Amino acid sequence: MASNLAQWGNKLHSGETTYSIVGNRKRWFMVSAVLMLISIGILVGKGLNLGIDFTGGAQYVVPNVETTSPEPAEEAVAEIAPGQEPRVTTLGENDIRVQLGEITSEQQQELTTALADAYGVDESTISFDQIGPTWGAAVGQQALQGLVIFLLLVFVVISVYFRAWRMAAAAIIALIHDLLFTVGIYALSGFEVTPASVIGFLTILGYSLYDTVVVFDKVNENTRHFDSQVRYTYAELANLAVNQTLVRSINTSVVALLPVSSILFIGSYLLGAGTLKDIALALFIGMAVGTYSSIFVATPLEVALRAREPKIAAHTKKVLELRESGETEVARTEDGSVRVGALKPGEHKGQGAQPKRKRK
Incomplete structure (x- = not known):
């Protein structure tokens, strides 16, 4: 091979x-x-x-959760910050990330508590970041x-x-x-x-x-x-x-x-x-x-x-004219394309080259 x-x-x-x-x-x-x-x-x-790095917003990372289902996070966000559409993704095997738009400081604390209760983790282990739209x-x-x-x-x-x-x-x-x-x-x-x-x-x-x-x-x-x-x-x-x-x-x-x-x-x-x-x-x-x-x-x-x-353009025209007149010859592949550098001295039609025509 x-x-x-x-x-x-x-x-x-x-x-x-x-x-x-x-x-x-x-x-x-x-x-x-x-x-x-x-x-x-x-x-x-x-x-x-x-992501929020470009649009701005809030992000929670909840570690060591018992289930990575997004439903508990979605329910918590719907209760604390109605109108927000959270994006919940899994990080590794048992961490989840919750991203949503901007929220107030009161909503931040309430949502931290709600996520801790929803996933059965210690509130202090949840990390929070907020990035402004600017x-x-x-x-x-x-x-x-x-x-x-x-x-x-x-x-x-x-x-x-x-x-x-x-x-x-x-x-x-x-x-x-x-x-x-x-x-x-x-x-x-x-x-x-x-x-x-x-x-x-x-x-x-x-x-x-x-x-x-x-x-x-x-x-x-x-x-x-x-x-x-x-x-x-x-x-x-x-x-x-x-x-x-x-x-x-x-x-x-x-x-x-x-x-x-x-x-x-x-x-x-x-x-x-x-x-x-x-x-x-x-x-x-x-x-x-x-x-x-x-x-x-x-x-x-x-x-x-x-x-x-x-x-x-002039060189291409000259090459094609000489090739068509038979003054130059080239080797060709099966599909008719030119094999550059493949023609050897004495190579003729049977080997894929075009024979030269005799000048009168």
Whole structure:
């Protein structure tokens, strides 16, 4: 099995095996557009379940309860603070968290007593926190500012490093694609958005960016002198770069997703560590979609943005004209896509190459 994977990776790197990822970019763009529309629809229709760190409100943590049923807490809140809609969640195996809107100091003490009686615990063990709406709004604003600053810095750094603003634009769009999809899934799940969630969102942006930059570095290496030859177009050389880094992207993603999936499915659901769900879901979805975008969105989009540059357009036209006239030949895969770098001296039609026509 490992030997077969190694052989597959070697064939991808040499160009012997090639998948037309860039050539089918319209298909991937359509898939991404549908995913983005679904995510936007979920966000507009359902919205995010913002925690009190962003909306403000009161929070109780009742430890060592005999039952984690939310009904005793809901009844206590309905009696002391009618009109409030509490959110009761389980923390670990026998702790519960009760969140609701702002309450008065009298209601705070009465509700503490009511929760202690409802769950049969000592009143002094119940912890209470209250966050004002102004502080919560400031947290949300600072998180948004941090995201904008991060994206601007990414754009500047990539533009300077690769000397190509279109690569930076493609990377930013891929990051927004990952973030929007992850937030949409987060809204669909109904998980509460906490500061841990925001940390998870920023973490996946860094992970996705790392994967995209690795692919772009290979694209830059393959296309640095693309106009010094007339066998392959810029898009075909970029497609080779995606294929050459495909195994690395998959391996990195699998290695990263294994521990995150352990946190999400084993830690959160089997062991009941509810506080881990916020960041684990964001990391799991974000890493998976980040791998997809680095392969199927970032480089195809970069090629699409650069396709109309006069230098690249003229070179592509020249390569295709020479190929059609028979003055150049290329090896092709079964689906008809070009195998960059696979053609060997003396390779002819029977091996997948187009024969040269004799000039008159």
